Amino acid sequence: MAMRNSVFFRATSLIAGSMGMLPLSLFRRAPDGTTSKATDHRLYQTLKLDPNGFQSPSEFKSYMQLAAVLDGNAFAQVVRLNGEVQALVPYDRGTVTKERRGATLRFKHTPKSGGTTYLDPQDVFHFRAPVSLDGLNGLGLLNVAADTIGLAHLADRAMSKLLRSGVMAGGALQAKEALSDDAYARLKADMREQYSGADNAGEWMVLEEGLEAKPFSGSARDTQFVELMKRQAEEGSRFTGVPPPPAHVRRDGLGQRHRAARPLLRRLLPLAVVRDLGRGRVAAAVGQRETRPQRHHALRQVQRARAAARLDEGSGRGDGTRAGLRRRASLGHAERSA
Template sequence: MSFFNRLLGREERAVIKSSDPYLGEFFGQRNGGSGYTNPERASGLSVANACISIISQNLSAVPCNLYKRTDNGGRDKSKQHPLYGVLQNSANDTQTSFEVREMLLVSLLTSGNAYAEIVWNAKGQATALKPIATGNVAAERLNSGRIRYRVSQPNGSNKTLVQEEMLHLRYRLGPDGVTGLSPIQIARETFNLALSQNDQAFKLSDKGFRPAGALVFPEALGREAAQALKAGFREKFIGAANTGEVMVLDGGAKFEQISFNSRDSEFLESRKLSNLDICRAFGVPPTVAGITDNATYSNTDQESRALVVRCLAPMARRIEQAMNAALLPPMARKNLFIEHDLAGLLRGDLKARYEAYRIGREWGWLSPNEIRGWENLPEIEGGSEYLTPLNMTAINDRETETNDEEA
């Protein structure tokens, strides 16, 4: 603002325009009356914790393999590469692959970002992943377009990592193009409502779920007497520990109960709706998260498959592409790639699997050794042969047989 505008009192205040929820909360900016949602409190809700655990544990439990493309268009596991052991067994000297992958996924779902320092050997191969807490990392884009990461150390110093030294996972790319947004930030009003309902339930529990009421006296009481009576009544009868106490009133006093409870205000129904909204925010089917109000045998099985197709598969693809770009140099990406094996989550029960194996075996696209490998059984001699149905032959073979018969 210029000097003359300040002199004449024509002051103009700029409106905060920032996608950073922390900055908006600091200046008092709120969205829809809810403002910034604390990810730690929001992820502590039972349904939110269930959704985060389901996604992180299921996706960390499935194999994350390093494959090498073959000349015939197939793939082989690149077990000799150091990165294969990082993804399968030990991510570093002190943490297993499952622990690191689970930690990264939990951070991704709660804060929208997950970081891990990459350790390289002299051959340009990733040999370890060291996860870093999201709150200790500040990402910034340089003028060159590259991203630099400033990491806070436990001793108070800072460490700078370049783009090639950091594995950065993002849930949904934010407006700045550098950091990600979590489901809690995107659906913050839903989580704020659920937190408010949780606080209200705690207050009702603290009062022993007693409805509100009024002490009615035939004559007026003084202010001090009324306050003392109210304090004594609250100390004696209010609270879960005082439930069941005998109430004795004298002086013509009557206690009139106000008929207000959780069901009358549809409080329980609103909490159920909030739980469903949280499941929608994470993309987890309700029955998988433990909400079984409308569960049946058929829809439970279908929702278990929907979890893999609609939730885990997109999340796996997001992580695979980030890992391929960060853990494999450009030349290595021509032959190597990282991919999750989600087939085990879609095979179904024993009967369904064996029926699928039978069809694949009889129609000739599965061999016994391939089937045994999926069931964690060793290969057998001659188990790599494929069957061909008698009524199905190649066109050239049919022409040859026809010519032989005519001759």
């Protein structure tokens, strides 16, 4: 039901798709402090090329992000061979729970086919939503936004029922005296032939026998219903954290404010990448230490985003194209590295 809501579907798919587009690589740090991509490491191949044999890296990251948004948690099995990670296989949603017994953690897997298996933490990659009530499990939108999603569903059902079986007449023709059968039949035929359809929109009606047109005006209840639909769309945007314009929620003035805030968004998104990649979630799950090159890669994204933000603000100098600004940002980074 939740994914049938257009705003909720748009916002969650935008979040999941954005995560799928973010790079995720494994780096190796040499004793002298230099870093390079560990292309010969099996985990690099898993993350960059083939996570599990049936998903691309983008699909894997998008699925894990979507499950974390909806349920608060996403789990994947860490498949090893001779101590090396060979694959990350996602578990079905709702089949894995995280438990704590004293100072130890374990994962309880209950597949749809039945049976229960307990897994060690090193055999499970747990991708969690940032908000948690117990410190173990994330809080999903299907839980916190249940009332909003349910109310939006009821509003959609009410609108569908109104369009399917409700009276949608725009007005009435009122006569002081009863019309004859011939006059009624002629009036009905004229209404269908001369005044119905898009081609006859705006035509003036010729009334006879004292007929008077009485157009129907929208009631306060109709206005409240429209406002309710708009409010539910905004509520969905608030719960997901996606601003109304990207979620295709239109309100007066929001588009202009979104364009004004675009440079800020360009700066904040790469900073979030720095935060997430710096945590080394996958590396921790497979027994690897956090690597500094991940943060360096994200910092380069920050520099490129700031260059694009300067372009939006109209402060570019010299080569004012987006490519030129990014090229200058890359050169500046190379000079600082040297």
